[in-house]
Amino acid sequence: MRKSLLIAQREIMAQLKTKGFWIGIFLFPVIITLSIAAPVFLERSKSVRTYAVRDSSGWLAAAVEREAAASDTRRLLLEAQKRAVEKKDLETLPPVLRQLAPVAAKLPPSQLDSAARALALGDTMALGALNAENRAAVLAARGEYKAWWDTATARSIRSVSSGPSRAKYARVPATGDLNKRVADEELFAYLEIGKDPVKDNSGFTFVSRNLTDEDLKDWYENQATELVRKRRLEQERISPKTAAWLTNETKFTQRTVSETGEQAAVGMKDRLRQNAPMVFVYILWISIFTITQQLLLSTIEEKSTRISEVLLSSVSPVQLMSGKIVGVATTGLLMIGTWVLTAFLAVKFIPRLLGAPAGMDFSGIMSDPAFIAGFVVYFLLGYLLYSAILIGIGSVVNTIQEAQALMTPIMMLLMLPLLAMIPIGRDPNGTFAKVMSYIPPFTPFVMMNRAAGPPTMMEYITTTLLLISAIVVTLWAAAKIFRIGILMTGKPPKAREILQWIRTPVGMTPGRREE
């Protein structure tokens, strides 16, 4: 026992001195931070798309611009409203919006649209929908707002909110050779609008060199569709109400039933809870795999530097093997402990720091024993099973290259739970998931995958017992292979030879000619 602990201790110190360990510790938080921050950051840093429109219809482009101004203004009012209610960051707003903020704060949602139209378009009909007090405030600010809006840059609008179209797209006059301007990258794209949009889509083209970013095209299409539809309805004398009713899709409201049998609404939390297991399976997979790799490398190192025979003159093969497994597990736990902690802190604080909606509340998942306790238990059991396999492999090979050849079937085996992750996540208590749970190499991943199901207590118990027996058998076989393999040089043994080693009782050395 003392000797095993000494071996474990040395293993820990050796691991702590490797670059890989510290890269592992620090890289993961960096990756997770980046993956959360990057989309927010990218969206913000995306350059403004400049476009021109050649409008043969004579009305559509202007109409789109007006509608865009109205909807942008609505977004800006919403942002001002939010800040006024939260009493936060008001001073960073442009003066006219700061002036409008108290008015916006009092606007009921039904009047927000009208206020926006009145401000942006000077729409008198919209003005009529407001109450007297708000109407007066809007009227007072209208001139100044219009002046600000007409000259506002994309940057200044983006500083308030990245939502408005003006923060993303800038229209410039369609003069000169538009193709050349696109080729020169002066224009991101230009759009051509056909003669009669109400009739059909002929003459509508979107010309750009960038074929992957379709945001501008989609946005413009949506805006234009609305306006064209409106004209078509007028032409056919169909009231907008009738049209909306005609096009209304049939939809179900999703609800769920709690454990006590009560019906309940489905929230963000429930959706997260359903999807969380897959994230855990993925982390489980990566951690088991990286950490058992370390064990493999350290075994090969001891073998290739011929230090194992010196060690075996002081400790027994079982002491050596168990010490190594415990030592690597300790560093592994240290590493994933850091990962879980940073992941937790990252999802909690990073979106807030960046000002994105903190809609993702993972605290429920983090405190759910099915997830965290399950994760730790399945990590340990899965680690033990795969560490026995990898230490066995490490002991019979001389180089990493030889190990890789033996690793291929193991890798294929390990890919299965990853491939099955989504089907099992969708049907956590289905036959496929249940059968997979009883196959020990898959048990940790599949049971983790099913955590949202959740499986019955009986299933937890039987699969875990099965897994533990598999671990015992594998460790026993690994010890027998390790005992002989660690001293062996020359080419790796054949499967038949390894089976013979497993069958040979301790106290005897199976035959193998030394090279």
Add this chain to the structure above:
Amino acid sequence: MSDAIVLDRVRKSFGDFVAVNDISLRVPRGSIYGFLGPNGAGKTTTIRMMMSIFYPDSGSINILGEPNSEQIKDRIGYLPEEKGLYKNMKAGEHVAYFGRLKGMSKKVARTKGDDLLRKFGLGDWIEAKCKALSKGMGQKVQILATLMHDPELVILDEPFSGLDPVNTEVVRDLMLDLKRQNKTVIFSTHVMEQAEQICDHVVLINKGHILLDGPVSKVRSSGGQTVQLDYEGNGAFLKTLTGVTRVNDSGQHCEFVLASGTDADDLLKQIVGRVKVRRFDTREASLHEIFVRAVGGDTIKQGAPNA
């Protein structure tokens, strides 16, 4: 006093290949015991069986009074033929680690390890990583790690391989020092001169069985008288002299085994005037001569029982 190691008809085969064929021997306590034999003779396999790294197919082993060395690993120091160091560990840490594996406390192991390294001229390398050490320094570190816990029995497999003359002398003194402390030292080598100088007792193994076994003096006297010649000049003719059964010519030194009926005078007569004689005397055969003779004879009578 009982023997440190007793092997009784120990046999070990790997598949069809018999590596050790019914070897019996006794290693007296407090002696330096040499395992001699050409490469592949079965020396390492025998040593590994003493260490319970391999188990014999048949026969019995008794080591420090125990049938199995597993229980008494802490009383034995073992340096395998293939010597390894943890490349990223410091020399001081490495030596201390092996001391601790043998049951020493952390503090004692560290102090003693540093002392030993200093004593053997590695004081400046205590804090150096093992991968920075030269081969000879690495080997000294390994030998010191083997001796850290003051073992009563030391087994060294090819301790001199790869050492320069200075370090060879250091290791030799170390072994003599152990003997003075009444420790038992077993070492294997295929360089006869080393064995001749320091062993009390040698065993000569070839093809898995013992050819010769006994105290060095006895083994040497069994080889009969030889003539030793130191000379200068072209000694090509030395191999053609008459009345000589064997010649071991190494360029400036030559050993002759005389045929019965020939005496040293006859030989000297043939040599004088053809090379410049620096020394000419008669003495017991060298271990080298005995070794070559025994192994050569063994090759001829293959499969014969122990000589």
